[in-house]
Amino acid sequence: MHVVIINGSPRVQKYSNTEKIIAAFSKGLSEKGSTFEAYAISNRKTWDIIRDAYIKSDEILIALPLYVECVPGLLLEFWETLPPKDKHTRLSFLLQSGFAEGGQLRCGEAFLEKLPEYLGVRYGDRVTAANQQGK
Numbered sequence: 001m002h003v004v005i006i007n008g009s010p011r012v013q014k015y016s017n018t019e020k021i022i023a024a025f026s027k028g029l030s031e032k033g034s035t036f037e038a039y040a041i042s043n044r045k046t047w048d049i050i051r052d053a054y055i056k057s058d059e060i061l062i063a064l065p066l067y068v069e070c071v072p073g074l075l076l077e078f079w080e081t082l083p084p085k086d087k088h089t090r091l092s093f094l095l096q097s098g099f100a101e102g103g104q105l106r107c108g109e110a111f112l113e114k115l116p117e118y119l120g121v122r123y124g125d126r127v128t129a130a131n132q133q134g135k
Helices: 017-031 046-054 073-079 102-119
Strands: 002-007 035-040 059-067 091-097 122-131
Touching: 002 017, 002 046, 017 035, 017 059, 035 046, 035 059, 091 102, 102 122
Parallel strands: 002 035, 002 059, 059 091, 091 122
Antiparallel strands: none
């Protein structure tokens, strides 16, 4: 399987916690024999390249931080530039949050379950990573 991974964090990759999670996740993909290509929306100059990869791929994973139940505005803006696709494409999510309480993620999770339909694709699944410091 080949996966296009999109880092939906507005932070530049160097300072992105989402990027660190993507690195660990993609290592697991490689160990299981899958291939991937990863992109970050933090640099608007690369959006055309990312959009092209999105259009050509049938397996897409968007990793994003959730800020107190809110999806980053930059990611919402990027989504508005995507053309509709068909149900052959599966869109999955990797959600991460700095909050230890998983309840902080529920509203965002519900939104992401509905989003693929607006983009004309299938909902894949989601992986949620909450901060577990001290536990």
